[in-house]
Amino acid sequence: MDGVVLPTTHDIVIFRGTHQFNQDITGPDFQFGNVKGLFEQDTFMVSTAIGGWARQEEKFPQCTITFGDRLTYFRNAREYDFESTLQASANLCVVSLSIPINSMALLIGEESTKNLLRFLNVSADPSIAVHEIPMRITQILQSAVNPRLTGSMKRLYCQSKSLEYLCELVELMEKSEAQTLHVEEKNSIIQDIHNDLVNHPGRLPTLTEIAQNYGMSARSLNTLFTQEFGLTINQCITRSRMEKAHELIQNSDIALKLIADKFGYSHVNHFITAFKREFGYTPGSLRK
Template structure:
């Protein structure tokens, strides 16, 4: 089965001296082709691998210099006309991307913990990347016939509907647990070539699709899917416990889940018996207690990792919860070890 595209054209914006790059289905795999990123910003590569079962995996790897911190840079205008309606699943293991979709006439922002899903027969987008972070994006493209062949027509239809992509064109950003998205993110090996690499990528993609339909509850033989509110709360919980540093505001999280702050908080409280803010504070202070007991990590570094704007705020919160400052816990641990 041939790939679900004929060609994809990248009209580069990040470097005006570069015109365009065409990725064609008839071409061989592309491995780490240099992207025209100005040296003052950093370096980048693009890769493309076509699989025997009518699927393709694309990757963009951008690594930015510290001098580029804070810049939001448009990379290229990406255009493609596809022979069939195609599901494209975008996942970031690093960084943040903002896509201006010229067909949907909307802007979509996604990053670690939130994947972008597109179902369309035509693509016209201008992605931008936040140069504060390196960006590693993996995209799986699978045409509707190939999806039906892999999953079965019923499961394919149920999966598209569960993703909110029942009618093309459609684009959604959804919270996705790392147990699912990390399978796609790690699909391309660094130490394989030739047929071995192709088979490895194909196996990982099939594992990813299996994990995705299990997560969505769209497998024909599965029990009925969990309620939308319950799944939303679980997805948020997974995101919160796997994210370090400063978290997005509740307003931003609610927008990512396409609900109000009140609905998101009520869903979370119903599932975990705590409002979101309380859970975050309790979970992160418990992590801090364990880290102080089991490592020599500096308190300032620990405070930054847990998202506190100042170490003094962390010290006050820790004392309030445990009745003693973190320094006392560290001293006690050192005495017990000596």
């Protein structure tokens, strides 16, 4: 076995182990032994294997998992303790990533971190899940330890690959969310969001707040909304509010300042600018 443990900034740690077996000695399976460790805080762990499989008898929580090639192993825990068995019929390269969840939130954002853990079924501590991940994404993590680099450049390259891997997982999650929603369910959710926002008084909630309320990522929500209405959430609601404001201005003597406040504009000048952008003329021209 040839192994390397490479710590980087943000408490990211990459482990790479290359296992070369002589079957005359080891047989088809190799009992690697017990592996255990303890983190100071909740930590997200990923393990990939290329060339074969690895099987682990886990204690936290108690379960047996097998990963390798397209199957990737994910964990959320402060402690790990398992007995490992490796396939010895082929040379095996295992690459693992660990990063504190707080550090992960700093790098890819709290919303993306929360949604990704939920998507991978590892929101709880402790929890373990195995998922089929496209090989192109797995290869990013597998290439994180570059033997041609040394010192700070090696750590920087490792960190960049770790971040690239996490971002690819987030993108995979967002595409999966958009594709797996049933058409009728998707249309119903998007229509509910549209109706809620059109009738929402005052300041609109942010895209992130809306997405959290419906258990989706902001990007997936905006993509689905655009597919349904041909406009982003902000464009759609702004247009609806401007049309209602246009009707109020034309058919009432309510002051522009009150109308602006009703539709979430803290300054009447901002309302006038948005109105002119939508219709090509100022709201005051309707009352001349």
